[in-house]
Amino acid sequence: MRARATALVLLTGAAAGFLAGLFGVGGGLVIVPALMAALGMDQRRAAATSLAAIVLTAAVGSVSYGLRGQVHPLAAAGLVAGSLVGAQIGTRLLRRLPAAVLPWIFIAFAGFVIVSQQLRAPVREAALVLDAPRGAALVGVGLLAGILSGLVGVGGGAVIVPGLELVVGVGDLMARGTSLLVMIPTAIAGTRSNARHGVVDLRAGLLVGAGAAVAAPAGTATAALVSPATGNLLFSLFLLAVVAGTLRRERARRRQPRL
Numbered sequence: 001m002r003a004r005a006t007a008l009v010l011l012t013g014a015a016a017g018f019l020a021g022l023f024g025v026g027g028g029l030v031i032v033p034a035l036m037a038a039l040g041m042d043q044r045r046a047a048a049t050s051l052a053a054i055v056l057t058a059a060v061g062s063v064s065y066g067l068r069g070q071v072h073p074l075a076a077a078g079l080v081a082g083s084l085v086g087a088q089i090g091t092r093l094l095r096r097l098p099a100a101v102l103p104w105i106f107i108a109f110a111g112f113v114i115v116s117q118q119l120r121a122p123v124r125e126a127a128l129v130l131d132a133p134r135g136a137a138l139v140g141v142g143l144l145a146g147i148l149s150g151l152v153g154v155g156g157g158a159v160i161v162p163g164l165e166l167v168v169g170v171g172d173l174m175a176r177g178t179s180l181l182v183m184i185p186t187a188i189a190g191t192r193s194n195a196r197h198g199v200v201d202l203r204a205g206l207l208v209g210a211g212a213a214v215a216a217p218a219g220t221a222t223a224a225l226v227s228p229a230t231g232n233l234l235f236s237l238f239l240l241a242v243v244a245g246t247l248r249r250e251r252a253r254r255r256q257p258r259l
Contacts, residue, residue, distance in 0.1 A: 008038040009204055013053065013211020020061040020212060021219020023235055024176025025157030026054040026183050031208055033245075039204060048194040049201045049208070051187050056209025057216060058183035064220035065177025072128055072174060076181040078138035079145070079160060083186060086146020093147070103250040106148055110243050113162045114236045124228045128170045137167050142182070156183050158242055161235065172228050 012034035016027025031050035035041045041049065065071050128134065141163030148159055157179040164175035194200040223231060 005038050006207065008034065009207045010211040012038065013057075013208035013213075014215040015211075016053065016208065017057055017060065017212030017215035018219040018222075019238070020057045020157075020180060021064055021216040021221075022176075022223050022231075023157060023219075023238055024061070024065075024161045024179035025238070026050075026187070027057055027212065028054065028156075035204060035208075039201075041201070041204075045199055045201060048191070048199045049205045051194065052191045052200050052202055052205030053208035053212065054183060054187045055191060056206070057212035058180045058187060060213045060216040061220065062177060062180035062184065064217045065173065065180060068173070068177075068220070068224070070171075070173045070177040071181050072170070072178045073181065074130060075128055075138055075164070075168070075170075076178050078135055079142035079178070079182045080185055082139035082142025082144075083146035083182065084142075086143040086148075087186075088146075089143075090147040100250075103246045106246055107243050109148060110158070110239045113166075114239055116162070116166055118232075118236070124171050124173060128168060128174065134168055138164075141167055156186075158239060172231050173223060176223060 012031055015030045015034075019025055019027045019030060028047070028050045031053055032046045035046040035049055039046075062071055141160060144163065145156065145159035157176070160179040160182055161172075161175045164170045164178060165172060170178075191200060191205075195202065226234070
């Protein structure tokens, strides 16, 4: 059983790594439920372990994109600055807003992104020229990503990638590579905090990260092979899957008996 669980964890990492390379996301949508099923973790421990795995997943993915010249470090710095502030706002709102409202905030945002992406033709080559308005837009995208992450536990690439494409106007591959770079400091900070509180399984996180390290370059290569329009469609389908997962968790929460 232990060998089987280890194999499932490695396969989970491979799936998360492929998604990271393909879409510029961390892969938590795959990692969290898989850890709960394979290792019997509760959701809190699975989420913390997933964050540890994302450190390696995002690192390998961003290196893969960086080798192709598809990462913008200065843009990433602006996004990180906004996301760190936004996360604080999101966690404060989390304590004040009714629980029933939170999933619908993300669902409304995801719906807006999906519709907006269909109205704008995606491009592959679109360089980012940093000036004051675009710099402010980058911080704004990071701020929104941080707020949504703090509110509903979903953010990162699902917010940053479309934000970079729609608001700042960069190409699809540059948006994904930069998104992965942004995730690294955020995931490291969160993992350090979780480790201090003893809620993370670092061994399982390393196993997932090992699987991701193998598969992330394949996702990056696939992203470069598909057309921007196809990548846009696949990312919209990915967002729909995230919405479905959000609705499923909300339904399960409502079914839990109240003490």
